[in-house]
Amino acid sequence: MNVAGVLSAVFWGLLLLSLLVVVHEAGHYVAARAFGVRVTEFYLGLPSRFRLFKKSKKHGTEFGVTPFLLGGYNRICGMEAEEDELMAQAFSIVQREGRVAVQDLAQELDIDLERAYALMVGLSDLAAIRPYYDPDLGEHPAQKDYPQAFEALARDANMLTEYDKGHDFALPGSTQDAQPRPLADADAQLDVERSHTYKGLSYPKRLMVLFAGPLVNLVLALLLVTGSFMSIEYETMVNVNEVGSVTAGSLADAAGLKAGDKILAVAQKDVSDWLEVSDALAQAREAGVDFDIVYERDGRQETATIDMPEGETVELVGVNARTEGVHLTLGQAVRSAFDYAGQVAGVAIRLIMPQHTMEVLGQSTSIVGISVMASEAANTGILDIIALLAAVSMSLGFMNLLPIPPLDGGKIVVETIQAIMHRPLSTKAQTAISYVGVAFFVFVFVVVLRNDIMRFFVR
Numbered sequence: 001m002n003v004a005g006v007l008s009a010v011f012w013g014l015l016l017l018s019l020l021v022v023v024h025e026a027g028h029y030v031a032a033r034a035f036g037v038r039v040t041e042f043y044l045g046l047p048s049r050f051r052l053f054k055k056s057k058k059h060g061t062e063f064g065v066t067p068f069l070l071g072g073y074n075r076i077c078g079m080e081a082e083e084d085e086l087m088a089q090a091f092s093i094v095q096r097e098g099r100v101a102v103q104d105l106a107q108e109l110d111i112d113l114e115r116a117y118a119l120m121v122g123l124s125d126l127a128a129i130r131p132y133y134d135p136d137l138g139e140h141p142a143q144k145d146y147p148q149a150f151e152a153l154a155r156d157a158n159m160l161t162e163y164d165k166g167h168d169f170a171l172p173g174s175t176q177d178a179q180p181r182p183l184a185d186a187d188a189q190l191d192v193e194r195s196h197t198y199k200g201l202s203y204p205k206r207l208m209v210l211f212a213g214p215l216v217n218l219v220l221a222l223l224l225v226t227g228s229f230m231s232i233e234y235e236t237m238v239n240v241n242e243v244g245s246v247t248a249g250s251l252a253d254a255a256g257l258k259a260g261d262k263i264l265a266v267a268q269k270d271v272s273d274w275l276e277v278s279d280a281l282a283q284a285r286e287a288g289v290d291f292d293i294v295y296e297r298d299g300r301q302e303t304a305t306i307d308m309p310e311g312e313t314v315e316l317v318g319v320n321a322r323t324e325g326v327h328l329t330l331g332q333a334v335r336s337a338f339d340y341a342g343q344v345a346g347v348a349i350r351l352i353m354p355q356h357t358m359e360v361l362g363q364s365t366s367i368v369g370i371s372v373m374a375s376e377a378a379n380t381g382i383l384d385i386i387a388l389l390a391a392v393s394m395s396l397g398f399m400n401l402l403p404i405p406p407l408d409g410g411k412i413v414v415e416t417i418q419a420i421m422h423r424p425l426s427t428k429a430q431t432a433i434s435y436v437g438v439a440f441f442v443f444v445f446v447v448v449l450r451n452d453i454m455r456f457f458v459r
Contacts, residue, residue, distance in 0.1 A: 013371020021072035027216030038163035041075035049142035060162035078197025092186035217397030224390035229333035250318020267291035
């Protein structure tokens with residue numbers, strides 16, 4: 001592949017994958033916001049210190065892009081915070097002071113600095129407070145570690161933040177960022193903060209937030225596939241006894257038959273549609289002797305003799321049915337789209353079945369292969385691009401539903417286990433499960449990447 005080909009593959013691959021990632025994350029975002037969950041970030045690209053963004057005045061969410069366009073993410077509040085019995089006290093201190101150094105918090109609560117940071121980070125994950133980057137200390141949001149201090153968020157008279165539905169900072173009693181606002185009941189207010197996060201949702205609503213991303217990918221794919229099926233013209237046989245075409249050099253061609261001839265009889269057997277023509281021709285071929293075809297041309301009835309070669313098996317006489325282009329109806333296209341979805345789902349399921357894993361991987365492609373195919377599709381037409389977009393979107397949707405953390409399906413499994421146990425899994429257990437899932441997908445990535453390199457670059 002030359003330089004131009006590589007650049008084209010990179011461009012189209014990133015464009016296609018970026019579109020699908022945005023659609024996927026938008027599903028999670030819309031579901032979370034519909035349930036009143038705070039979402040502080042919505043980014044195209046992998047997390048990075050370097051990013052461009054615009055902050056929504058209505059929702060407080062940062063919408064932006066990072067340099068690493070190989071994914072995307074939402075920062076849905078309450079998905080990562082660990083519980084600590086001192087969280088309410090830490091929250092109260094920040095609200096009382098407006099801005100607190102982590103060192104001072106540790107001293108006041110008589111805890112070590114590591115735990116103090118954990119408390120601040122946990123409250124930040126709930127979007128109850130936020131990090132404060134002090135320019136006088138050379139701190140900035142792009143730095144790798146957390147700053148030395150955290151501060152209270154701006155809140156309206158009802159204690160709603162910019163991330164909450166219905167906030168109105170024009171109301172009397174609203175406070176600004178880092179402005180002290182002591183809490184009358186820190187425990188009660190912390191419960192309110194949790195209610196605005198993923199952690200505060202019921203089990204069914206959590207599942208809906210997790211399922212929304214793959215669902216949007218699947219719906220998009222089904223719509224695109226249905227539209228593609230309806231736009232394609234399919235050649236279908238017209239069941240009439242009229243010759244559609246004659247194969248050049250065939251027995252029928254030698255006998256003088258032409259397109260448009262109306263066949264009336266084959267080997268003295270009357271026929272009225274193409275199914276009868278086909279059946280009569282098959283019987284005549286099997287007999288292995290010369291036979292006549294009676295046909296009508298320009299209103300005159302004529303006879304053609306098919307000269308069967310001696311001692312040879314004849315598979316075709318050379319007359320073909322008339323065809324016409326048809327489009328699938330909406331119902332037919334939808335059924336075909338769901339049939340296709342079932343096939344893709346079957347492939348995804350076989351991926352996690354040990355006896356089929358390598359077989360599936362041998363037929364799979366990585367981001368490299370997708371990029372090459374996207375470039376090729378761009379050169380052939382919009383329908384090919386749509387077809388590839390649909391295929392990748394459907395694969396992405398079903399893959400994300402596999403019960404393997406950190407995929408959405410894996411998170412759904414964890415949520416279900418916790419609902420059954422009536423308590424959260426330990427951080428250690430969740431981390432161990434995630435490591436297994438990550439290891440599996442690293443293996444998958446390496447295998448399919450090797451396949452693509454051999455397929456597209458090694459001749």
